[in-house]
Structures are given as structure tokens and as C-alpha cells.
Amino acid sequence: MKKVVIIGAGLGGLAAGIQLQHEGYHVTIVEKNAHAGGKMMPVKIGDYSFDFGPNTITMPDVFRKVLSNVGESLDDYIEFVRLDHHTKNVFYSGDSFIQSTSPDAVIKQLADLDPTAAQTYWDYLKEVQRLYKQSEHGFFHRTFQSWLDYLSPSLTKAFFSVRPLETMNHFHSRYFKNKEILQVFNRYATYIGSSPYKTPATFSMIGYLEMTEGVFTIKGGNPNLAQAFVEVFKKLGGSLHLEQEVSQVIVRDQTAAGVQLASGMEVPADTVIINGDFITATKQLISEELRPSLPNKKLDSYEPSISAFVILAGLKKYQQDIHHHQVFFPEDYKREFSDIFEKNQLPEDPTVYICHSAYTDRSISKGSNLFILVNAPAVNMKSGEEIDRYKNKIYDRLEKEGIDIRENLEVEKVYTPDSIAHLFHAYKGALYGVSSHKKSDAFLRPRNKSKDIKALYYVGGTTHPGGGSPMVTLSGLNVAKKIIFNDKA
Template sequence: MKQIAIIGAGLGGLSAAVTLASRGYDVTVIEKNEHVGGKLMPVITDGHRFDFGPNTITMPDVFRSVIRNSGANPEDYFELVKLDLHTVNHFTDGSTFTFRSGREQMEEEVRRLTGGKADQNQLADYLDEAEKLFEIANKRFFTRMETKMDTGLWSDMMKVHPLTSLHALHKKYFKDPRIIQALDRYATYIGSSPYVTPGTFALISHLELNDGVYYAKGGNWTIAKGFAKRASELGVEFKLGQEVTKIEVMNGKAHAVVIDEEDVLSCDAVLLNGELLTQYPRLVDAIHRPSFPVPTRDTVEPSVSAFVVMVGLNKRLNLAHHNVYFSDDYEAEFRALFEEERYADEPTIYISNSSHTDPSMGEAGDNLFILVNAPAHLTDIDAETYEHLIRRRLRKFGVEWDDADVVYHHRVTPHDLTRDFYAYYGALYGTSANSKKGAFFRPSARSEDVSNIWFAGGSTHPGGGSPMVTLSGQLAARSMLEDIPLTI
């Protein structure tokens, strides 16, 4: 039986583990943290639960298919619930623009926001365009091991607005600045700026507004938990709280991984489901990876990072599941993050309150997961002062609570992300998509130098976000199935 070592128990590693084990491979998953799911981890307190990682779930069949293709029923492992009204966008003039799942509902919302002006008619054309962008990306990018330029790909790339920014594309369709700003925020789903990242990523609008936004009952972490449960049933061994400190390579092939600098696990192949930009150079000696020098900010621009505050209240604030409070000058905010490399003075604030949908997530009161974009360069900041700035901005939108209402409080900064997840300069998604290379030509899911090392995760092809990370694990697993037969 062939032995596969998977380094990291994020969604990519877990999905690959399920697939490989279901086909008869001997799989061991080594994870330095005590939990599975990577950044998609639970924070559980007395009275509240939080999803630290992705709070918005799209492409539900990507997750279900991992379980289904292993011979089991996905509903026995996690339950995905579609949200009708999922995101309320708030603006400083007091207006709101609510994202809903379904075109008719969105047309009604645009009509309400604009008073029946032209943007209502433009919405259908825009969502048609977003759907076409997704279909091309799904065909050409999401289901392939890497992006290789050929005649067909070049033709299709010209159809997905590679030379037009996301912001410029939205201005083509809409006049109302609130609609444009709300849609521009989709660039942050890949850790980038809407003023630079290609218009291709309008495809996210298709996923959220045509197909819909989902939530995993009991917390989105239950997806990772379900993957791990199925993997265990199939015989996968988990080594949690243990860290791979080296991948042993000889003659262009990995033959073992070293755990905690002393235990050696022999293997026929390795899947690295960690931050590629930091972990591949750490684990494989430079002599064995000439095609992959240590990346720097000058050579690979990191995506945005995050400043997070988790607040458990003993009261309800009447918030939706997803809430966004926009800054007045969105362009200045991204200029601060990427060009000036500093925290924005007037940040846009996202709050997930999953207890609105699932009361079990906040039995004592609302479970507020508050996030603002942060620069990925680990500049020191007075975290307490910046949190006070966020609180002051929220009060202007009518969102406030007293310190006496708080029964749980925890902050996470880019420094924490670097320490706990080896994040590249604290970045959430590894590479930004602010360049054509970062957007379309992420590192392949397979090493160029070591023939039996594969990669999965947000910093490799096809990109960041929980569905893409899960797909990256599937792409790597399928390649392994082709290249590493169970018997010689």
C-alpha cells in the first residue's frame, strides 16, 4: 500500500485525504495545531461559538462532492443551509443595500435602493456577465492542475476582462456608487484591491447573487469536522499537535517527512497543505528546489491580512448574519493597505453574527466576528487603540454595546496569523490578485523540482477561498491517483 503524507489539516489536505483513502491509499495527516480545518477553526466559549475562518460559504457542491465521491452521504457529515437574505451593506448616508440569493430578489432590492432608476435594468445584464465569467473560469482554471497558456486559454482569457479592473467593470454597468462599492468588496474575498484586480473576479457576484450564500449548521467548521470524520472512517491517521520540520529529498524525490525534528515517517508522496510561500522553503532544502527561491515582498505581493475582534455579548443587536459598514473613501482605504502599507484611518468593517441564523452559535447573546482589512507587512499597531477606532465607527452606524454586555473578547492580528498559521507576511490568501500573474498564474499544484510533492491551499492554484482550497486538494489527489499506482 502506498503511503501518502499530508502536511496540514486545512480543507485542501482534508479533502485530499478523503479522496486518497477512499481509493485505498495509506494516508497520514500531520497538523501542528490541535484542531483540523486550518484557519477554518472553531472558537468555543461558555455561551458562544465563532467560526474563525471563512464565514461565507459558496459552491456547496464542491464540499458535498468530496463526501459523495468517497461513497457516503454528505448530509451525514454536515448540513449546508442556504441564506435568502445574507449580507446587509451599510453606508454613511444611512442607506442600506441588502444582498439576497436570487435575481428577482436582487432586482427588487436595487429598485428599492435607487427608486427604480436605470441600475435596476443593468443588474440582469451584469449577473449574466458574472455567470459567463464563472463558466469560463470553471472550465479553464478551477478544474485544472495549473494555468498553462495555449491558444484556447488565450482566447478565453480575453473574454474575462483581464485588462479591466473590477471597479472599472462595475462602473460600466452601474451608476449608483453604493452598488459599485458593495460589489467592489468582492475583491477582498481574494485579498486584493478592486481598483487593480482584474474584472474576472466579478464571477464572485454570480456565486453569491445567482447561486446563493450558504452556512453550515453548527458553524462552518463542521465542514472540516465532517471531512475529518469521513477520513478517519476510511482509515486516515491524524497526528494533531505535531509538526513536520523537514521533508527529506533524494534524487529529486521526497522519501520521508521528519516530525518534531526526530520522528521519521517514510512516504511515497507528500501533499503540502500549508502556506506554500513560507512552508515549502522551510521544509525543503534550497538545493532541491532551484525553481522556488524564498519569496519576498519585492517578488511576490501578499494579499491583505486581517485585524479581528471576536465579541460575545449577553444581548441581541438585531444584526443580520453578514453585515458590512463601508468607509466613505474606499479607494483611499486600499491605497493605505497596499501602497502606503498601513492600517486605514477609516476602515470598512465586516461583522458576522451567525447566531442570527443559528441560535446555538450564541446561546448567551450575539457572537460578533468583527473583521477589518489589515496591511500584510506586520507593522506594529496599538491594537487596543485601533479597536476603539472600530467601535467609534460602528457607533456612527448605530451599532454599539457597553463593556458590561461583553462576556467574551479576543483579538487576532496579522502577527497572530503569522505565528499560528505561518501566513506569508500575515496575509490571508498568500499572493494578492493585484497583478495578472497573481490573478491567473498562481503556483502549480505540483512541485517543479521534486516529482512527488504536491501542493494544496490558498496560495496555490486555483486560489483562495474555501471552495477553491477544497478544489486544490481534489486536484492534487487526482494527480496522485494518476501518477502513484497502488501497485507497481
């Protein structure tokens, strides 16, 4: 029986572990934190429960596939709840716009806010559907090693058909003339930690799923998805070890041979999978001389994606006017990305996103459990005074919007880019690894299979096919399939 060690119990690692364990491998997953699920982390503060993230769930069939592949049904473990009218967007002007899976509901709002868009919305839906279908067929279920992989006639045609040379903002400007409505659709770039003014229009496909299939949440909290994966993995005989940090990947004759834990204990393996930040894990776990194609200088040259300044705020008075997903936009949206990516500073006037899961499921938490997120660069914020100042800036902004934070605040916890970097070993605190501004980084994510070390693989949001919980899960499925195929060949 071949042994596999997976470093990290995020969704990608769990998905890979389930497939491999079912195929007869002996799989051990080692996780440094006290929970499985990676950033899909439950947080309990007093009587308040929060989901750290990801807050927006799409493509539920990807998660179902993880279990259906091994003869299980995910619906036996969790319940998906569809949010048809899923996000309320509030603009600087005072106008608001609710995103919905109902085109008629969207067009009715656009007729008042952006009459041109009301006429072109169906055309926009058709185009983003085309972008999504092309991407799903051509890219989601493959691993790419170099630009040469795009040179088959079918893939070359698919690549150039998904608008790789146009920016998201330029593409959306074809359909939306109201600058505030344009902000709503441009915000999809932040789902992959990037700027809409630099990200390829290809990634406009992200919105297709929300506009047609809908946004989902999971009854009892999104971390229940990770727990369902854990339950099935253990049921199949897999071993999961929490609060065990890996100090290095053991390499013999340029082949991965297991891992060494921080305790000094060695766990032998025939194959090693790293489910963690590609850059941080590679630098920390593999000696530089063993990876000539990835020297530290090259790893340090990657532009990190967006990080975040996060506040978990428990309000004793239930806030019935805050939707499950609610966004407050600034007057100058473009300036926010200039602050983050060009000036490397916290936005002076940020977009504020709130996830209020108690809006949909009151049983989850006491009062209102507000997950408040502001996009941030990968910066050091080790001064308590600096953290308090920025937290109060956000509170001031929300109180101007009519949300009585301080008056009702009972519990709170703040996460900065530094704490995110420490908690998840994230490169400079980046939530999505590498940004998608360069074409090479957008379409050639770090590879799933090591070029230098045999039997070493990577899964997760920093590798192909990209960030977001469905893509992370697909990376685990893709890598498991590749390992099984190679071993049978």
C-alpha cells in the same frame, strides 16, 4: 501500499487525503494546531462560540463531491442552511442595501438607490454568469505550470473571454453608477485578498454564486464541515495527528521521501503534499539549494494579499438588528486599499465586516457572537497599546452605527496580522497568500506540483485554483486525481 504524508489538515489536505485513502494509499495527515480545518477554526470563549472563518460558504456541491467520490453523503454529516437575503450593507450616507438571490428584491432596491443599475442588473447577471461558466470549464479543474498551458486554442479563447485585462472596478462601473452600490460589488475582490482597483474583472464571477445559488452556513457552525471530512477520513483508515509540527520535508535524490517532525521523528512517504501557505512552507521546510526555481529572493518578491484585524466580541444582549453578514462601508472606499497596499498601514477609515452566526442559529452561542473583521496589510502589531487603540477605533465606529459594544461586551479576543501569521504559518499574515494584482499572480497561482522535487505537491488557497473554501477543496481534489493518474500511468 504507497504512503502519502500531508502537511496540514485544512480543507484541501483533508479532501486530498480522503480521495487517496479511498484509492488504497496509506495516508497520514500531520497538523500543527489542535484543530483540523485550517482557518475554518472553532473558537469557544466562555459561553460564546465563534467561527473564525471562512464565514461565507458557497458551492456546497464541491464539498459534497469530496464524500460522494468515496461513496458517502455529506448530508448525512452536516446540514447546509441557505441564506437567501444574506448580507446587509450599510453606507456612510445612512442608506442600506441587502444582497439577495432574488433579482426582483435587488432590482426593487436599486430602483431607489441606482436607477441605471436597476435597468442593467439582468445584463450584469448574465455577464458574471458567463465569466463563471468560462472559468469553471477552463480553469477550476486544471493545474497550470506556465503560460504555455494557456496556448491551446480553446484555452486561449477562454482566457481572453474572461476580461483578464480589465479591472474589477472598471467592469462594475459599466453597470453601477451609485458609488455606494459600486462598493458592494467591488468588495468581491477582498474575497481573494486583493484590491478591486487592480484585480482583473475575471474575479467578478465570485459574486455570481452569491447572487444566484445563495450564501450558505452550516448548522451548528461552519467548522462542522471540517469535522465531517475528518470523520470520513478516519472511517476510511486514514491517520490524523494534531499538534504535531513538521520541521522539514525529507528529500533524497531530488525526490520527496517523507517529513521530519519537530520532535525529530521521521515519517517516511512515497509522496508528500503540503497543505499550507506556499511561500512560508517552501522557505521553512525545503532547503534553498533543493529548489533552484524558487530561491528565497523570488519567494520574497510576491505581493502578499490582505491580512486582517479580527475581534471576536461576545455581547450579552442579543443584537437582533445585526444580520448574519453585515458590512459598514467608509466614505472613501478607494482610500482603504491605498492605505493597505501602497502605504502598508491599517486603514484610517476601514470597512467593517461582521459575521453574526447566532442571527441564523441562536443555539450556537449565548447572546450575540460577533466576528468583526477589518482588512489590514501584513504589518507588525506587537504593541498592546497599538492593538487597543485600533480595537477602540472599531468599537467607536460601530457604536456610532448604534451597536452598543462596550456596554454589552462580556468576552473578547483579538487577532492581528502577526497572530494570524503565527497561527497558520501565513506569509506575513496574508489570509489568501499572494494578491491577484499582477496578471501572472492572478492567473498563474503557485503550481500544485513542485518543479524541482519529484513526488512533492501543494494544495490550499495559495496555489491553483485560488482562495476561498470551495477553491481550496478543489485544489485537494485536483492534486489527488493527478497523483492517482500518474501512479496508474
